[in-house]
Amino acid sequence: MKRQPKNQIKHLIYTSKPINFDDFSISNILKSSQKNNKKDGITGALIFREDIFLQFLEGPENKVDKAFNNIASDKRHKDVLKLKEDITDRKLFTSWAMRGDPVKSWMWSYEDVDNGIVKKLKPEDAFEVFEKLSREIDQFN
């Protein structure tokens, strides 16, 4: 008998630097992300502050690749750097088309970001940030 393929999910993590960041801009980004991602079966989280974006996207491979291509050419940020991409069978943010999270106290100071700590995250450490965030969300829901 043929084995059923597992439920394959692509996840992708990148970091970038916001341009002209403010509340209005982040709210617009999240609104269009949620609308598009819902259609495409993508979920994830966007960690943000005026000095940093770190985004986690998960969903069908072709949709995640397409979304990332759009995102990478968006003029609202620069220095887009992919930190991790993998195929998995588990989702972290099943009920969030795109969750927005301001940088938390356990993440990085402005100085850390300035020193390039986020850009130097190893793939597994970048993933761990989002695993921790998703555990925190579960705990408080």
Ligand SMILES: Cc1cc2nc3c(=O)[nH]c(=O)nc-3n(C[C@H](O)[C@H](O)[C@H](O)COP(=O)(O)O)c2cc1C
């Ligand atoms: C930091 C950042 C994160 C984004 N995340 C997403 C996303 O998760 N999904 C998405 O469709 N667009 C996202 N966008 C927006 C896309 O770059 C692009 O503007 C959008 O897909 C265009 O869709 P629209 O024509 O429906 O506005 C993001 C943009 C930025 C700057």
